[in-house]
Amino acid sequence: MNRNYELDDTDRKILNLLIQDANMPYTEIARQVQVSGGTVHVRMARMEELGIVEGATLRLDFQKLGYGVNAFLGIYLLKSSVWSSVVEQLRAIPEVVSIHFTTGAYGVFARLVCRDTQHLREVLHGQVQLIEGIERTETMISLEEIFNRPVTLT
Structure with missing residues (x-):
């Protein structure tokens, strides 16, 4: 896989939604970005494989x-x-x-x-x-x- 992967608008929309709420289900992300749930899953898997996404965190008070x-x-x-x-x-x-x-x-x-x-x-x-x-x-x-x-x- 190409290690020089460049984010497109769909990737940025997906990431921005997850930045705001890391618990958001892929189905809801897909609805808001207007792509399929499979597309969200594939893109997230690719970004995780490339190290762009390194898991999710829980913010505590x-x-x-x-x-x-x-x-x-x-x-x-x-x-x-x-x-x-x-x-x-x-x-x-x-x-x-x-x-x-x-x-x-x-x-x-x-x-x-x-x-x-x-x-x-x-x-x-x-x-x-x-x-x-x-x-x-x-x-x-x-x-x-x-x-x-x-x-x-x-």
């Missing part, structure tokens, strides 16, 4: 689940060659929900979700700052997420 602290962590590395080792160790910490390799001051930027500031402190001092290769960290606590939206494909 962590605050309502008792995880009221959303923090961003700028991580200074001792040297860039330790990046993959640091990332693997960060990945093992359940409170770390995303990791980014960045340009600028930080070598790595991570997002953590914790129950409270005490929990955050325990994760930082008891796990993150013990990782070999991390020089130091800067923590920014989010006071409130104003909005979080998916990208609309054009």
Whole structure:
């Protein structure tokens, strides 16, 4: 199969509907896009095979689940060659929900979700700052997420 697959308007319409509601049945997508259910299924299978679609996720309100602290962590590395080792160790910490390799001051930027500031402190001092290769960290606590939206494909 061609690995340089280009999305057409139908693919973008299908993806935009799923971006808004990943639970939407293919039959409903087909109705809205005005194609057959089989077409939606075949196109989704192709996009999954090519790695364009990597599964679906469930968006949770962590605050309502008792995880009221959303923090961003700028991580200074001792040297860039330790990046993959640091990332693997960060990945093992359940409170770390995303990791980014960045340009600028930080070598790595991570997002953590914790129950409270005490929990955050325990994760930082008891796990993150013990990782070999991390020089130091800067923590920014989010006071409130104003909005979080998916990208609309054009």
